[in-house]
Amino acid sequence: MSRYFTEDHEWIDVEGDTATVGITDYAQGQLGDIVFVELPDVGAMVDKGKDAAVVESVKAASDVYAPISGEVVESNSALDDDPALVNTSPEEDGWFFKLTIGDKAELDGLMDAKAYANFVESL
Amino acid sequence: MSAPNKTGWKPAMNADGEMMAVTATYTGNRALMLDEALIFEIGSTETTGVDLPDAPLPAANRLGGFERRDPIGLPGLSEPETVRHYTRLSRQNYAIDLGLFPLGSCTMKHNPRLNEKVARMPGFADVHPLQPVGTVRGALEVMNELAFWLIELTGMHGVAMSPKAGAHGELCGILCIRAALEARGDARKVVLCPESAHGTNPATAAFAGYQVEDIPATAEGRVDLEALKARLGPDVAAVMITNPNTCGLFERDMKAISDAVHEAGAFVYCDGANFNAIVGRVRPGDLGVDAMHINLHKTFSTPHGGGGPGSGPVVLSEALSPYGPLPFTARTADGVVHLVEEENTGAFDHTQSFGRMTAFHGQMGMFTRALTYILSHGADGLKQVSEDAVLNANYILRSLEDVLHAPFAASGPCMHEAIFGDKGFAAGLSTLDLAKGLIDEGFHPMTMYFPLVVHGAMLVEPTETESKAALDQFIGALRSVAERAIAGDESLKTAPHFAPRRRLDETLAARKPVLAWSDPGMD
Amino acid sequence: MRYLPLTDSDRSAMLEVIGASDIDALFVDVPPEAQLDGPIRGLPMHASEMAVEQHMRRLSKQNLAAADAPFFLGAGAYRHHVPASVDHLIQRGEFLTAYTPYQPEIAQGTLQMLFEFQSQVARLYGCAVANSSMYDGSTACWEAVAMASRVTKRSRVVLSGALHPHYAEVVRTMAKFTDDKIAGAQPALQAQPDNAGLIARIDEATSCVVVQYPDILGRLPNLAEIADAAHAKGALLIVVNTEPVALGAITSPGELGADIVVGEGQSIGVGLQFGGPYLGLFAVRDPKHVRQMPGRLCGETVDADGKRGFVLTLSTREQHIRREKATSNICTNSGLCALAFSVHMTLLGETGLRQLAAENHRLACLAADTLAAVPGVRVLNDTFFNEFTILLEKDARAIVRDLAEDGVLAGVSLGRLYPDLADLAGGLLVAVTETTTEEDIHALAAALKEKLA
Numbered sequence A: 001m002s003r004y005f006t007e008d009h010e011w012i013d014v015e016g017d018t019a020t021v022g023i024t025d026y027a028q029g030q031l032g033d034i035v036f037v038e039l040p041d042v043g044a045m046v047d048k049g050k051d052a053a054v055v056e057s058v059k060a061a062s063d064v065y066a067p068i069s070g071e072v073v074e075s076n077s078a079l080d081d082d083p084a085l086v087n088t089s090p091e092e093d094g095w096f097f098k099l100t101i102g103d104k105a106e107l108d109g110l111m112d113a114k115a116y117a118n119f120v121e122s123l
Numbered sequence B: 001m002s003a004p005n006k007t008g009w010k011p012a013m014n015a016d017g018e019m020m021a022v023t024a025t026y027t028g029n030r031a032l033m034l035d036e037a038l039i040f041e042i043g044s045t046e047t048t049g050v051d052l053p054d055a056p057l058p059a060a061n062r063l064g065g066f067e068r069r070d071p072i073g074l075p076g077l078s079e080p081e082t083v084r085h086y087t088r089l090s091r092q093n094y095a096i097d098l099g100l101f102p103l104g105s106c107t108m109k110h111n112p113r114l115n116e117k118v119a120r121m122p123g124f125a126d127v128h129p130l131q132p133v134g135t136v137r138g139a140l141e142v143m144n145e146l147a148f149w150l151i152e153l154t155g156m157h158g159v160a161m162s163p164k165a166g167a168h169g170e171l172c173g174i175l176c177i178r179a180a181l182e183a184r185g186d187a188r189k190v191v192l193c194p195e196s197a198h199g200t201n202p203a204t205a206a207f208a209g210y211q212v213e214d215i216p217a218t219a220e221g222r223v224d225l226e227a228l229k230a231r232l233g234p235d236v237a238a239v240m241i242t243n244p245n246t247c248g249l250f251e252r253d254m255k256a257i258s259d260a261v262h263e264a265g266a267f268v269y270c271d272g273a274n275f276n277a278i279v280g281r282v283r284p285g286d287l288g289v290d291a292m293h294i295n296l297h298k299t300f301s302t303p304h305g306g307g308g309p310g311s312g313p314v315v316l317s318e319a320l321s322p323y324g325p326l327p328f329t330a331r332t333a334d335g336v337v338h339l340v341e342e343e344n345t346g347a348f349d350h351t352q353s354f355g356r357m358t359a360f361h362g363q364m365g366m367f368t369r370a371l372t373y374i375l376s377h378g379a380d381g382l383k384q385v386s387e388d389a390v391l392n393a394n395y396i397l398r399s400l401e402d403v404l405h406a407p408f409a410a411s412g413p414c415m416h417e418a419i420f421g422d423k424g425f426a427a428g429l430s431t432l433d434l435a436k437g438l439i440d441e442g443f444h445p446m447t448m449y450f451p452l453v454v455h456g457a458m459l460v461e462p463t464e465t466e467s468k469a470a471l472d473q474f475i476g477a478l479r480s481v482a483e484r485a486i487a488g489d490e491s492l493k494t495a496p497h498f499a500p501r502r503r504l505d506e507t508l509a510a511r512k513p514v515l516a517w518s519d520p521g522m523d
Numbered sequence C: 001m002r003y004l005p006l007t008d009s010d011r012s013a014m015l016e017v018i019g020a021s022d023i024d025a026l027f028v029d030v031p032p033e034a035q036l037d038g039p040i041r042g043l044p045m046h047a048s049e050m051a052v053e054q055h056m057r058r059l060s061k062q063n064l065a066a067a068d069a070p071f072f073l074g075a076g077a078y079r080h081h082v083p084a085s086v087d088h089l090i091q092r093g094e095f096l097t098a099y100t101p102y103q104p105e106i107a108q109g110t111l112q113m114l115f116e117f118q119s120q121v122a123r124l125y126g127c128a129v130a131n132s133s134m135y136d137g138s139t140a141c142w143e144a145v146a147m148a149s150r151v152t153k154r155s156r157v158v159l160s161g162a163l164h165p166h167y168a169e170v171v172r173t174m175a176k177f178t179d180d181k182i183a184g185a186q187p188a189l190q191a192q193p194d195n196a197g198l199i200a201r202i203d204e205a206t207s208c209v210v211v212q213y214p215d216i217l218g219r220l221p222n223l224a225e226i227a228d229a230a231h232a233k234g235a236l237l238i239v240v241n242t243e244p245v246a247l248g249a250i251t252s253p254g255e256l257g258a259d260i261v262v263g264e265g266q267s268i269g270v271g272l273q274f275g276g277p278y279l280g281l282f283a284v285r286d287p288k289h290v291r292q293m294p295g296r297l298c299g300e301t302v303d304a305d306g307k308r309g310f311v312l313t314l315s316t317r318e319q320h321i322r323r324e325k326a327t328s329n330i331c332t333n334s335g336l337c338a339l340a341f342s343v344h345m346t347l348l349g350e351t352g353l354r355q356l357a358a359e360n361h362r363l364a365c366l367a368a369d370t371l372a373a374v375p376g377v378r379v380l381n382d383t384f385f386n387e388f389t390i391l392l393e394k395d396a397r398a399i400v401r402d403l404a405e406d407g408v409l410a411g412v413s414l415g416r417l418y419p420d421l422a423d424l425a426g427g428l429l430v431a432v433t434e435t436t437t438e439e440d441i442h443a444l445a446a447a448l449k450e451k452l453a
Helices: A025-031 A113-122 B079-090 B113-119 B137-154 B166-183 B200-207 B225-231 B254-263 B272-277 B364-400 B431-440 B468-487 B490-494 B506-511 C008-018 C023-027 C049-060 C084-090 C108-125 C137-152 C165-175 C195-200 C223-232 C244-248 C287-292 C319-325 C335-372 C396-405 C438-452
Strands: A002-005 A010-015 A018-023 A034-038 A051-057 A061-065 A070-075 A097-100 B158-160 B190-194 B211-215 B236-242 B267-271 B291-293 B314-316 B328-331 B337-340 B418-420 B458-460 C156-159 C181-183 C206-212 C236-241 C260-264 C280-284 C297-302 C308-313 C377-379 C387-392 C427-431
Touching: A002 A113, A018 A025, A034 B506, B079 C084, B079 C108, B079 C335, B113 B364, B113 C049, B137 B158, B137 B314, B137 B328, B137 B337, B137 B364, B137 C049, B158 B166, B166 B200, B166 B236, B166 B267, B166 B272, B166 B291, B166 B314, B190 B200, B200 B211, B200 B236, B200 C319, B211 B225, B225 B254, B236 B254, B254 B267, B267 B272, B272 B291, B272 B364, B364 B418, B364 B468, B364 C008, B364 C023, B364 C049, B431 B458, B431 B468, B431 B490, B468 B490, B468 C008, B506 C297, B506 C308, C008 C023, C084 C335, C108 C244, C108 C280, C108 C297, C108 C308, C108 C335, C137 C156, C137 C165, C137 C206, C137 C236, C137 C260, C137 C280, C137 C287, C156 C165, C165 C181, C195 C223, C206 C223, C223 C236, C236 C244, C244 C335, C280 C287, C335 C377, C335 C387, C335 C427, C335 C438, C396 C427, C396 C438
Parallel strands: B190 B211, B190 B236, B236 B267, B267 B291, C156 C181, C156 C206, C206 C236, C236 C260
Antiparallel strands: A002 A010, A010 A018, A018 A097, A034 A051, A051 A061, A070 A097, B158 B314, B291 B314, B328 B337, B418 B458, C260 C280, C297 C308, C377 C387, C387 C427
């Protein structure tokens, strides 16, 4: 399994033909207390770089973009009852959705953990 | 005035610096600070505060079997309990009647009570919107008279009276623009709004089917005319501008902006939220505006009512007037005022109307109040209104710019509102903390974090209905709280200390929404 | 000028602090050519309170107030008695002159009232959640249609032919600017609403079906049947109610399967006011739809000391945060009208509301029977609550105008509502409330008898 990061502060785990997407610890820290996560429907097609989910704090709503294109095969229903998981476990239990990988080449431009850490450092 | 900060005084301490003993009471109340339970907790479905015939529905009714069998669950209170319940609730509210209410952009000015008396005259309050027009001539006359003065005061060509609030008026104006463009077969796609715009502007444009793009601003807080000109093109339908803008500055280049927009074939929408700064002195029509809504509660003193009802008539240029919504009033040469609806648009040359925005004629109850206000102030008074509003705001700006960061202080005088930022506050203290500290001083806070272009923005609008003494007390209080924020007074982070409630947990409210009462024991 | 506290010496002292020579120096950014050279022309100078009051009273007297005539108008606005304490309480300055409760620590009065209001509306409508109000019933109706499109991601809207024509017109107007496709219909003068015809128009592309209950002709459609049909196709049922007093006598739309219930709340506490301000009510049956609702919502929470308190919540749906992605551009509610509604509803309570509804229905039945006995008059409805349609052998609109000159406000003619539909010209909507006396009913019957003779 390998993990990639985007400049929009999403992480993506790739395992075989499916990928899991969430937002990074840095992102949740910037957003503050998460009160609601709107997830894509299973079966929905998402396009790389386009809105796929929405994450809300009390005073802000932020779009979460799909890091790659694909079909949503599962969304994290635990977030419906407990959106705070995004704050407490952003890069594990607080994952957003899983999708099929349409085109592995789309992963090429993404960062690895070290590159992302440097990117955050530079902000 | 004493300088409590220098002695290290904090709200929970007495004059000697000792923590005050907090004495619990049996009721939880503190003298005049009275908590009040919900009607669902104190009322019952058997109790009623009205005297009506106690007869059940007749068995031989005409309800076709749809008669209600199960209880609704609506609690009732007797009249004395009702009066006490709402009176107690009222005392947990801040209001203009209690003190200065410096919400920038919202314009909390005194609400004259004559307005209330007039709105309640039976000929206005007790008439039905669909009565034969021959029985409501006076009501139509009020609508028409107000419409006339709104046109005169703005230098425009026409006015749509039916929009129910400012945002509804914005929608009306943008729909007029879209209708006008469609009528000439011009499908433009983009509306330009400054970043400092009210959130309703982009929301309105998006609803009307437009893509929204930002207009760049200059460092001094105004529209960047050259950048705007560069962006204008055949895809731009309209430019939405607030003038005076939300940084409290007059857009000096307004006429040049309008000319450029018109040259590019687009229209100028002016958000009239700040018209109160220039009423009686400047007419937006002279600046090339095509449409502008007027919040009657801001400029013409109708009450805010805890969040509405508003009223948002939209004045229109000659180019847009033919597309205005139905219904409206029109006076014919014989002096008679008519109601123009779907059926008689032909007779009044208004067949291009984009349609109807609301069931009836608009906010009549606000029309009577606004007309009463306009006639009370008259031409000289309205001019004095905007002058005093601007004077009061500049007095606040210049009295506080030494202690609070005033990002546009060098851009010239402000109009009716002064803007400050949080630069210089001690680490960990924010605009929010300052605002809550102001609550303890007995003032409603200013508008916070708006506009977005100033970090930790505080937008202060005193309005013209404050005395110099009230302004001086407010300036003293804001100075004191600002000094505490700069000095890093931690007690601000837990303010307010003296309000009916301490800070409320908004995260809990949003994570586990409880939006209606449910009976204990019920799921 | 009585509303301006500053004296000339105050003004001078303040200009000195500012460092400005005179007031014009503060308007230096306004180009001179954009400034008027004097006060607005034509508008008189300021006037005393007495003079303005006299002027407005003269205009007021040119109207025939409902209380001064036998009065039978309805069609979306109803005349009910409003207890004196309602107007007293809404005029308390702490309610009247407060702003939107954005600082909850000093706005618990408004917030608790809104929470109670939302709870009252939710119960009245048989729904889980109501918002803190919209502009009026017609705009709430459009907002419901827009919400249904968001929820279902479909765009075909089926309007009942018996939806208030002005509500339908608002929906049609707004839909011109969205992707929604409106399938409307004309009302048919039948004793029963045409449920079968409506159901036949629902298909797999339908986002919602909009039905009025009681409908524009006063009839009671079978909502449960329409709900089942709509749900079978994956569409939402929106029910519009323009007379909330009816819900003291008939089963609520939510209990009958409506997904979104909207309506006009003016009947309770607000008064006629020539059409506004009124009170839009908006509720959803299923709490899962809350985040797609438009408008402000008030919710319960606790403060830093653990005491119960209320805040505006879920505001990420709204324009001031979501900007171009908001659920609606609405920026207010109808706060003071919501307060009037809530106070009046608290005075009524369940017992009072049911008594009020029963009295309305009793008098409406009396009126229907009395008018049915007038030669040339036929009562259309099999079912009604407090408003029904009568069919006259002559043009009803002309008769209404004639009767108004004789001092009888006879009702709303279908010709006024549907000027283009000649086959409806004989129709007259007659609304009867607890304010209608038996003498009023007999006066209307006698007047109609004379005009139809």
